[in-house]
Amino acid sequence: MSLAAKLPWTHRFAGGYGGIGSQPLPTDADAIDYLSRMATADGAGVETGVAVAVDAFFRGLKATPGLFDAIKASCILCGARTLNGALVPMAGAAPANNNFISDDYTRGGATPGLKGNGSNKRLSQANPATPLQNSAHQAIYLSANSAFAAPSEATHIAEWPTSGTAGRTQITTNTSQTFTRCRETTGSYLGSTSVGVIGISRSDPADYVRRVGQASETITETSTGTPEQVVYVFNNSSGSYSDARLAFYSIGESLDLEALDEAVSTLVTAIGAAV
Amino acid sequence: MSPMNNRLLVPRKTPGLLDLVPGAAAAYSLRSLSNSYADPVVTVRRSSDDDEAPFTASEVSDGTLAAFCGAGDGLVTKWWDQSGYERHGSQTTPTYQPKIVSSGSVVLEEGKPALQFDGIADFFTAPGLLTFSEEANKAVFFVGAAGNNANRVRALFIGVGNSTRVSLFKENQTSYGWTGDAYANAVFANAVVDSQHLHYASDYNGSQSLTIDAGIASTNALGGTNTGSDTAEIGRGGTGQWWDGSMQEMILYADNVNAVSDLIIGNIAWSYSV
Numbered sequence: 001m002s003l004a005a006k007l008p009w010t011h012r013f014a015g016g017y018g019g020i021g022s023q024p025l026p027t028d029a030d031a032i033d034y035l036s037r038m039a040t041a042d043g044a045g046v047e048t049g050v051a052v053a054v055d056a057f058f059r060g061l062k063a064t065p066g067l068f069d070a071i072k073a074s075c076i077l078c079g080a081r082t083l084n085g086a087l088v089p090m091a092g093a094a095p096a097n098n099n100f101i102s103d104d105y106t107r108g109g110a111t112p113g114l115k116g117n118g119s120n121k122r123l124s125q126a127n128p129a130t131p132l133q134n135s136a137h138q139a140i141y142l143s144a145n146s147a148f149a150a151p152s153e154a155t156h157i158a159e160w161p162t163s164g165t166a167g168r169t170q171i172t173t174n175t176s177q178t179f180t181r182c183r184e185t186t187g188s189y190l191g192s193t194s195v196g197v198i199g200i201s202r203s204d205p206a207d208y209v210r211r212v213g214q215a216s217e218t219i220t221e222t223s224t225g226t227p228e229q230v231v232y233v234f235n236n237s238s239g240s241y242s243d244a245r246l247a248f249y250s251i252g253e254s255l256d257l258e259a260l261d262e263a264v265s266t267l268v269t270a271i272g273a274a275v
Numbered sequence: 276m277s278p279m280n281n282r283l284l285v286p287r288k289t290p291g292l293l294d295l296v297p298g299a300a301a302a303y304s305l306r307s308l309s310n311s312y313a314d315p316v317v318t319v320r321r322s323s324d325d326d327e328a329p330f331t332a333s334e335v336s337d338g339t340l341a342a343f344c345g346a347g348d349g350l351v352t353k354w355w356d357q358s359g360y361e362r363h364g365s366q367t368t369p370t371y372q373p374k375i376v377s378s379g380s381v382v383l384e385e386g387k388p389a390l391q392f393d394g395i396a397d398f399f400t401a402p403g404l405l406t407f408s409e410e411a412n413k414a415v416f417f418v419g420a421a422g423n424n425a426n427r428v429r430a431l432f433i434g435v436g437n438s439t440r441v442s443l444f445k446e447n448q449t450s451y452g453w454t455g456d457a458y459a460n461a462v463f464a465n466a467v468v469d470s471q472h473l474h475y476a477s478d479y480n481g482s483q484s485l486t487i488d489a490g491i492a493s494t495n496a497l498g499g500t501n502t503g504s505d506t507a508e509i510g511r512g513g514t515g516q517w518w519d520g521s522m523q524e525m526i527l528y529a530d531n532v533n534a535v536s537d538l539i540i541g542n543i544a545w546s547y548s549v
Contacts, residue, residue, distance in 0.1 A: 002385060002548035003385070003418070003471060003543070003544040003545075003547045004547075004548035005548070006473070006488040006544070007488065008488075008489055011540070011541070012541060013537065013542075013545065016545070017542060017544075017545035020289060020542075021545050042491065043492075044489075044492075081490060081491055109467075275467070
């Protein structure tokens with residue numbers, strides 16, 4: 001990456017230098033707001049190359065009708081200069097950090113993201129909207145999978161009811177399987193897993209869509225309730241902590257998982273190359 | 276015909292960095308840092324017959340230097356100071372000379388000419404910089420890429436023997452350091468090594484700071500002025516810790532230039548990005 005692309009996007013000469021050259025800067029108002037809040041938390045704006053990737057991500061989300069608005073809470077866990085910057089939400093409220101430290105965070109490269117320890121590190125994410133039983137999604141970008149082998153499992157994101165099992169929503173993997181629930185009780189195993197985007201989205205009482213390894217399938221399981229309004233990232237609130245590395249998570253209402261996958265994967269790849 | 280049509284329109288030349296912010300204490304580069312600078316930027320010894328010749332910035336990049344070196348290597352015996360103070364960096368020992376032409380091709384970093392230091396023996400002595408450590412206000416702007424290893428290596432060193440007074444260095448595979456006083460008082464800033472970076476290191480009345488690519492500033496109040504330095508080197512730390520990567524530009528100011536640092540950083544960043 002050129003030195004100009006490494007200049008903070010907030011730098012006086014980030015956009016160009018008279019008589020020498022120029023480069024694009026972020027233009028999307030929501031992206032600029034997010035990047036500005038991140039710069040405050042970080043102590044400096046991210047490199048222009050990172051900022052432009054984030055800007056393209058926001059514009060990409062908005063290119064698919066309903067996609068951007070369906071994301072009610074989300075953090076991009078890469079790109080920011082510091083852990084504090086990574087925990088600035090792109091949507092919704094900021095998550096509460098439970099036990100993560102700076103060394104757990106890798107901002108770029110081939111496997112960026114925040115790494116759990118499988119024992120006591122998690123984020124508590126308030127859901128800003130009242131959870132809906134039949135319009136819901138969760139998604140993560142798994143940069144590096146859990147090292148837990150079956151029957152052990154790592155839950156990467158979960159939104160459960162305070163008691164009982166009705167309406168549970170979660171994404172869980174180990175080295176060989178993926179397990180998901182989306183506003184239901186039983187849950188469904190997939191006999192494989194993959195790094196990259198893993199997502200679930202329900203828009204119908206009878207079934208939901210699961211996306212793993214850039215392939216989507218319909219899971220026929222009837223919704224059974226709504227969970228409480230706190231989402232745990234890297235944990236399921238009952239002891240199954242994640243030891244994986246996540247570069248992104250989002251929660252909210254039902255959405256187009258394939259479009260979200262494309263946007264998030266492009267973002268993580270671009271950030272990985274930029275820093 | 277209107278009067279306008281009789282005028283000869285000459286494009287305005289972009290001001291050089293030292294035209295914009297004059298007064299550098301020393302300025303080493305492979306580009307011309309001011310529009311009035313017409314002297315060479317390097318003197319090069321070719322490996323084929325040890326003949327030496329000076330080269331201007333345009334001659335470095337237009338093929339003249341490569342033609343002089345033929346199919347062999349070009350080793351730098353003198354990195355010219357463009358400040359006017361003649362604080363040149365020099366190296367008379369052939370095996371200690373950084374490379375600028377390798378097997379007939381000019382060494383490039385991100386597409387621009389660069390000096391390649393081998394991390395084993397290459398460095399310049401720059402005795403004209405000895406008094407730089409005595410300044411209450413001092414700033415260094417440096418463009419280079421360190422090698423991807425865990426060794427501490429020095430881009431700039433001014434001290435007593437191998438005892439640091441002023442130094443800009445790569446600490447390990449995740450950080451760079453700077454001190455205007457002593458190694459123990461250094462500030463450190465994280466950055467990926469093995470990649471070209473623009474360093475801005477300053478010590479203004481004992482408050483020292485280091486930023487990489489204009490990112491997060493690492494600061495403390497442990498800088499200082501010094502006396503009695505007897506060693507000033509570019510690419511080595513007194514008796515070891517040789518720089519193991521490329522260098523393209525190092526500009527030193529014995530002044531507080533913080534108010535215009537954006538202008539300097541912008542000029543440098545864009546000059547190495549086309």
